[in-house]
Amino acid sequence: MSGIYIHIPFCQSKCFYCDFYSVTKNEGRDGFADLMIDEIKLRSDYLINKQVDTIYFGGGTPTLLHPSYLEKILVQLHEMYEVSKDAEITIEANPDDLTPGLLTRYLQIGFNRISIGTQSFFDEHLKLMNRRHNAAQAKDAVMMAAKYGFGNISLDLIYGIPGMSSDEWEQNLDVAAGLPANHISAYHLTIEPGTRFGKLKKAGLFSEIPDSESVEQYLKLISLLGARGFEQYEISNFARNKRVSRHNSKYWTGEPYLGLGPSAHSFNGTQRHWNPASLAKYSTDIRAKKLPKGETIDSTMHRNEYVMTRLRTAAGIEKSGFRSEFGEAAWSELLDMADEHISKGYLVLENERIRFDTEAWFRSDGILSDLFLL
Ligand code: SF4
Incomplete structure (x- = not known):
């Protein structure tokens, strides 16, 4: 939906x-x-x-x-x-x-x-x-x-x-x-x-x-x-x-959405689009039937966004979902990248899920960057 x-x-x-x-x-x-x-x-x-x-x-x-x-x-x-x-x-x-x-x-x-x-x-x-x-x-x-x-x-x-x-x-x-x-x-x-x-x-x-x-x-x-x-x-x-x-x-779960109006962002599953953050420019574009700018989400971006958005949620990243999206090797790679933060208690690995520890969640930015592919 x-x-x-x-x-x-x-x-x-x-x-x-x-x-x-x-x-x-x-x-x-x-x-x-x-x-x-x-x-x-x-x-x-x-x-x-x-x-x-x-x-x-x-x-x-x-x-x-x-x-x-x-x-x-x-x-x-x-x-x-x-x-x-x-x-x-x-x-x-x-x-x-x-x-x-x-x-x-x-x-x-x-x-x-x-x-x-x-x-x-x-x-x-x-x-x-x-x-x-x-x-x-x-x-x-x-x-x-x-x-x-x-x-x-x-x-x-x-x-x-x-x-x-x-x-x-x-x-x-x-x-x-x-x-x-x-x-x-x-x-x-x-x-x-x-x-x-x-x-x-x-x-x-x-x-x-x-x-x-x-x-x-x-x-x-x-x-x-x-x-x-x-x-x-x-x-x-x-x-x-x-x-x-x-x-x-x-x-946070990667479902598609259409964003309408000035500055609104949209995501259709493979591409992201954004409207101009200006009412005047938006009006001109709509009258000229001009579609908003966009970018295609490549596989690295998709994987990083998946990690970032799922870790915003209490449910975190579930192994089976991550594996079916990116493969078994990608899950092992993620665990390797997360290992240090798991041992320090900032990330929690339980029931085949990775999620943030409650307090570390508040300082999640520094930890997240360690989980991204470059
Ligand atoms: S200016 Fe105030 S009311 Fe308007 S969008 Fe921002 S927070 Fe909301």
């Missing part, structure tokens, strides 16, 4: 940590759905398997687009693809955009999962990151989504925020786990070049928290959510009652 990602590239204001592609002007919003419908038609041959079981509207801020436009896009997708009856159809939402009327409308037009960008339940953290909602709105949004019929709710948290105490992080986890959400994505704040935080860092006015505190917060995340019934199924993702994100899981 395939997945479809829709990038809605509009935000009301830019969060200081964010390097996703989005524009803060209203210009282009009204014509955007028609542009995307043109792209859906233009790229209708991209997915070899027309059966789709996940659709994800992300961004940017999908809740800034009028629901009639979101509906138009969904109707077009249903016309072009065989969307399964139990498909997971997600909308990302900003807490302060949500109203009872809007939530009801989202359910009517076919969304059955909502991912709410709560980030923190402290006003000072939200202000520091230039989020436009406050702590009360973050909680209310999740409660409201449940009250008006969403049974599958995810929320986002950020840790490693400069100035956030250990106690505040525990409180954030406690509040999140007490809300009617079955999925939590928790990301460590990273300071990316080009963002407001990146510029402040360059000027010596802002910096990451010490590494030891980051690890402490990460371990707290796992233990506190674990105690509240959330299973860590990926380095940054936790689910209870088995409500894993079926869409995001496709990225």
Whole structure:
């Protein structure tokens, strides 16, 4: 089964940590759905398997687009693809955009999962990151989504925020786990070049928290959510009652997906394509019926990506799957490359699987590079 990602590239204001592609002007919003419908038609041959079981509207801020436009896009997708009856159809939402009327409308037009960008339940953290909602709105949004019929709710948290105490992080986890959400994505704040935080860092006015505190917060995340019934199924993702994100899981298990909208990436099993990260360029390209740039995944890239994405998951790399994809000798080679990290306890080999040890997972980059073929 395939997945479809829709990038809605509009935000009301830019969060200081964010390097996703989005524009803060209203210009282009009204014509955007028609542009995307043109792209859906233009790229209708991209997915070899027309059966789709996940659709994800992300961004940017999908809740800034009028629901009639979101509906138009969904109707077009249903016309072009065989969307399964139990498909997971997600909308990302900003807490302060949500109203009872809007939530009801989202359910009517076919969304059955909502991912709410709560980030923190402290006003000072939200202000520091230039989020436009406050702590009360973050909680209310999740409660409201449940009250008006969403049974599958995810929320986002950020840790490693400069100035956030250990106690505040525990409180954030406690509040999140007490809300009617079955999925939590928790990301460590990273300071990316080009963002407001990146510029402040360059000027010596802002910096990451010490590494030891980051690890402490990460371990707290796992233990506190674990105690509240959330299973860590990926380095940054936790689910209870088995409500894993079926869409995001496709990225970690090599399933094909079509990404539509500016900056969206696609993968059809053998090639990767990406749209320009510019609304103006995207519009020009779609009007000229120009297809996005791409690259063919060669066997080394495929093998390295397989290792990298599977090791993001708690399931890790399973011997039988790896062998059937790359052969017996490749599995032995991987074990040789992993040997030192297994003996140090950073990687765990058990039940014919290799996975990260919980703490080493947090520092996985250095270890992963030792497992790549050059
Ligand atoms: S974090 Fe989300 S809401 Fe904030 S600027 Fe980025 S895409 Fe927009």
